[in-house]
């Protein structure tokens with residue numbers, strides 16, 4: 001049977017207009033632009049307006065990805081939305097996107113894998129295509145983390161931002177597309193990054209609201225150590241699975257959480273800064289949106305060329321990680 005390769009045939013991203021700088025945050029908590037920049041690499045982030053939800057950002061990114069792919073929404077077979085900030089517990093954010101796009105024949109579901117969600121979504125979508133069940137899959141990573149951040153906690157509120165990125169997956173020429181992938185989970189250490197209340201363990205009560213249990217709780221140091229470890233190890237494993245060595249890697253799209261984490265991974269992989277695209281200075285950590293927004297920008301800026309070996313990698317809540325190595329199937333985009 002002929003092998004089916006899966007590649008990206010459309011990309012799009014969207015971030016809200018409102019910019020919140022480090023100086024703005026230093027008016028809310030005891031911090032400084034200098035501390036945030038040196039410890040994280042983040043200078044500013046985008047924050048959605050009060051009446052804007054995750055699906056609103058997801059729909060905008062999806063429309064751009066569809067336009068880029070040349071497909072109509074009603075040609076889509078499946079929509080996957082990776083998010084830690086769904087509009088509601090149900091219906092899924094993917095179903096809201098489906099409704100708004102008019103993607104009448106698409107199946108739709110959400111994935112909850114924190115910052116690793118977009119890559120989990122790509123692997124899931126690609127497997128639906130290689131199995132022959134579907135042909136055209138839209139994968140979106142979208143977040144409004146500003147809604148679940150405790151704006152009085154300087155350990156977390158400086159880190160996150162809102163945004164959305166999307167890609168269309170279809171079969172492609174067999175020498176291109178996804179070459180190898182890895183999905184990982186370390187549930188034993190999941191409590192170092194958690195939004196405790198609002199689910200069935202601690203349903204919303206006046207007490208949970210008073211105790212701010214509906215906001216992100218994170219042991220930054222533990223997440224940091226985990227991130228550095230998996231970024232290196234998973235990158236090496238996925239390259240090996242693809243039969244490649246690190247010197248054959250042309251471009252690296254890491255989850256944009258902290259510049260020190262990215263630098264540590266790039267050092268281990270012996271990659272120069274010219275082989276990556278960094279946007280955390282502008283957007284902070286957009287969780288599941290981080291990788292697709294960086295990928296869209298890098299491609300739009302002509303940094304990724306047809307035939308390049310590109311590695312996508314992320315880590316996040318779960319704890320989880322995910323990586324993909326692909327041979328870029330698209331010609332340079334007209335800009």
Ligand code: ACO
Pocket residue numbers: 030031032035036039040084114115116154155156158193219220221223224227257258285287315316317
């Ligand atoms: N401004 C000023 N001081 C601060 C701030 C701040 N915003 N935040 C913490 N500090 C203080 C701490 O209170 C501490 O003070 P102390 O020594 O008096 O106790 C000091 O700075 C050092 O704090 P550390 O936690 O040791 O700082 P560290 O260098 O580890 O940086 C950070 C903290 C940026 C959170 C880092 O650990 C990190 O990036 N971790 C990874 C987080 C991450 O990537 N999360 C991604 C997953 S998110 C998802 O999936 C949704």
